[in-house]
Amino acid sequence: MLSERETTLLKYIVEDYIKTARPVGSKSLCDLLDCSSATIRNEMSFLEELGLLEKTHTSSGRVPSEKGYRYYVDHIMVPKDLSGEDMLKLQTIFHNHSLVLSDAITKSMEIVSDLTNYTAIVLGASSKENRVSRVEVVPLDEQKMLAIIITDKGHVEHRNLNMEERVSISEIKQTVDIINKLIVGTPIDEVSSKLEFEVKPVIEKVVSQHEVLYNAFYNAFNTFTNDTDIKMHGTSNILSLPEFNDTKRIREIVSKFEDKEMVKKIESDEEGTHIYIGSENDFDDDMTVIKTTYHVDGMEGTIAIVGPKRMEYDRVITLLDYIKEHIER
């Protein structure tokens, strides 16, 4: 456990570095602790021994280490009250009841991104664990129909089905009924095999144009995007940060944001709001990810803010919690 003075010192260094991105020297802290710079240097080198501070070179000021940020977040930081302005902007979203929920989530995260200049990420529920709850069909013309697949978590997808020959509506209906009976409750990724081994034999007996219909539906389910729905905003924001002021690094970051697999690593499977500093997250060692999961109407998803390690932790935490809370009503 750190002494009170050490705590104050660390707090100030972290917060100053968050604000300025420049290593903090001993002199600038004299006023704060009411002692000489030499004393502060001693304390600093103690904190460095503990691994809470680092130097960028032998004679530079101190910078918080990953462990330093972690200590700050765990023991020093207090979540900040929502500032009037922040609150105001978000309220315009949540008070607008005509917005669809998913739009409200996206919009509010966009605002957070704009307010903080970090990157906002909204990850929809992965459909892997989704189970089919209903299949509906809308005939469009004689060789086309629209299949609508609804999952138990409220996820909806549609597919245009082109059939190679004309099929009577009653046959389509019959097939859909069978599918609904047999498939409902099946997890999305198991539907294909169930179609083949359970549905196919049945419709072969009952439906005359079974082949055409089977193929059409098979394709519909087979291309069911197993993908997480990803929305991002403000990816360019963090590119202006001084810590990434270098073309190579910027390119790396842009590539990461472009790579869906990379972004998906941000998806959360834990309850509540969590902070992943630097190497604690799988996205980028020089960044911090703060994320939280929401649950609403059986759907769930992740919202996250990605920024530099010197992130305004207190502010972001509060903003995310505020949004999560409002989503869930």
Added chain:
Amino acid sequence: MLSERETTLLKYIVEDYIKTARPVGSKSLCDLLDCSSATIRNEMSFLEELGLLEKTHTSSGRVPSEKGYRYYVDHIMVPKDLSGEDMLKLQTIFHNHSLVLSDAITKSMEIVSDLTNYTAIVLGASSKENRVSRVEVVPLDEQKMLAIIITDKGHVEHRNLNMEERVSISEIKQTVDIINKLIVGTPIDEVSSKLEFEVKPVIEKVVSQHEVLYNAFYNAFNTFTNDTDIKMHGTSNILSLPEFNDTKRIREIVSKFEDKEMVKKIESDEEGTHIYIGSENDFDDDMTVIKTTYHVDGMEGTIAIVGPKRMEYDRVITLLDYIKEHIER
């Protein structure tokens, strides 16, 4: 009109610069024209007077000007045959018939982006001109339903409707029937007013819970995204180009790609494949946009490649044309 030698010279300079991104000096052209560097310098300064070439500084080699590229594209370049490799990769897409059309488009453009290292953009048909062709409703539970809106161009959207109170299924059906009767054929952006002034009065008389239902449907249509569907791939590709090797410029570019309004400027309203070099396009003065429109099943859209002005024009043109052609079958 340029002489034969001048044409060869310009052709070589453009193509060399496209390949290397470095100003072309007179010496490197001696072999080609079988004459001394001094002669070439004379010719070059003539082409510069015409505005076809430029220098980056007083003693640098020559670089094609915008006008130079334009001349090259209009009078010198011949579309390149599809290379075996390029063709092969694209064929894997178009021979896979289980792909939905829109996925095939996206995938093939992704391939082009990967092959060329430029950025691919796919702009879906703007739904502004779409007309409602059908409205379907799937009740989910007593206070929720799923509205599916199908347009004449085959565009499909769905909305979750939450109603403030329980509504009987027969009333919903009745409402949908009325909507279908009155709304079908209406352009999307006029639906709202038609709902209010034509549908509302009717259901007020016929349906008891008209208010709840009206609100639900009104919201559904109101949030119909009037947005162009945008897909991009390889935005980071062009960031590695030597001409943009500077943090400020990279940030600018990333911002542009992030800004939907900016990207929408690429949407094409002209038939056929066109090249917009530098200031000829509205996207970025240092880039070239090659785009083409496709029409299929009444849907239309734009596919485009964005790259540096020193783009492999011959190759990209061929690739785009190839894709357009295959889409339209």
Added chain:
DNA sequence: CAGTAGCACTTAAAGATTGGGAGTGCTAGA
């Protein structure tokens, strides 16, 4: 007169040099 050889000149890009400035660690003394 088109083409050539030669030369003085220009510029960018890359490397080397320099002079602060900001900061540290350490030692000795209050």
Added chain:
DNA sequence: TCTAGCACTCCCAATCTTTAAGTGCTACTG
């Protein structure tokens, strides 16, 4: 336990230097 002082370290920005690539011009040639 804290402080003052000092030698030392390292970065950073500015300046200068060098080199390579290329040009324009002029005078010469077949």
